Amino acid sequence: MPRQKTVYVCSQCGATFPTWSGKCASCGSWNTLTEEVPTKKIKSSYIPPKQTRPKPITQAKKEQSYRRISTGFHTLDEALGGGIVPGQVILLSGEPGIGKSTLLLQISSNIAKDRKVLYITGEESAHQVYLRGERIGALTDNLLVMSETNLETAISAVETEKPDFLVVDSVQTIYSSQLESAAGSVSQVREVSGKLTETAKEMEIPVIIVGQVTKEGSIAGPKVLEHIVDTVAQFEGERGHAYRVLKIIKNRFGAAGELAVFSMEDRGLKEVANPSSFFLAERPEGKPGSVIFPFTEGSKPVLIEVQALVSKTVYAVPQRKTQGFDINRLAIITAILEKETGIFLKDRDIFVNIVGGITVKEPAVDLPVALAVISSLRNIPVNPKIAAFGELGLTGEVRSVYYTEQRIKEAKRFGFDRIIVPASTDINEPALIKVRNITEALKVLNEG
Ligand SMILES: Nc1ncnc2c1ncn2[C@@H]1O[C@H](COP(=O)(O)OP(=O)(O)O)[C@@H](O)[C@H]1O
């Protein structure tokens, strides 16, 4: 009998190869190829709800104004663009222990107040879900729990029960008996999410699928998954801290980049209506290395604190460490600072932390990071009334960023009256200090 043919699948991007290699030739990740039995190709593209005939755009509105279902969390509904749409498939990703199951049980119980909800878990027993439900006050008869890892059984339960809302926790623990590969493998993850999406679209049931993230911070087969689902929500937070931030990374039914902030308490997650004051609450005023940054990747900015610690190194190669911020970006900012201001950082360890467990990817954080580094290096606190945002170019220029007006408004709302902004900002207010480059921004720090 011929040996069964296997392929090697990249767990990052889903690309397949006939032979193993240390590096994925498609996405460049290291050590991500795993051996799997090849599977039939599965539809991975978006399956729109029924209705396929073209119509004039003027008549499209009615179809689009679906009745949205509230999650019971006002800020989360807003971040989702007004609630959950029938047939919407949401992927909720996050590290183990961050609170995904807790959040979903709360949402399920909120929706179950006047609808039928099915909560399928492959991670825990029904009793464990009950215990959590008891602790957070989520026990209601309309909420059905099913501990199941077989996809076909799960789908037939959905077809029998016809719930109004479905949770599947998690995609990595559910397997299809049609495939030979193990649960959690790329082909299984693809099959499970594909089938769930098909069911959701056909029956117009909204579904939230949990995706555990790997140590490196990505979901197994992220590209594959992200293309299938309508919405990708990422749950972030710092271990040992109460803050939890839910970021909408992609959304076919609303704007991407929106966020909702929660705090983890004994009785589950509580939404934070005013995140800026939440993040500013523990701010150490009068300490060097702290700068406030109006952060936004969507429509609503949140004031967060950027911290830097610069100290003399004891190593031959100085350390660079970041939390919530790209370490390569820090290397660039350090180089710009050295070149433009003549300061010497090669014998200094530099640590940068975005407080609150938020991961900031937008370039507007460059300027606050640079200012925090300088403040810590010089051991001089930044005026507590200063907030800053702007992208740094390689020649030290401060470049304009999105959502200028909203950022300024949020900073002013919290009493910041010295807001360092890019010179190209076309808003004129006494609170604004427009800077063309990093040298001018540092002058502002000197003036206090
Ligand atoms: N008895 C408890 N009291 C307060 N918080 C708890 C309790 N048990 C668990 N938690 C919180 O819930 C978190 C686990 O949440 P969970 O929803 O299971 O996470 P995930 O599903 O993302 O792995 C823990 O990290 C802890 O913060």
Ligand SMILES: [Mg+2]
């Ligand atoms: Mg869980």
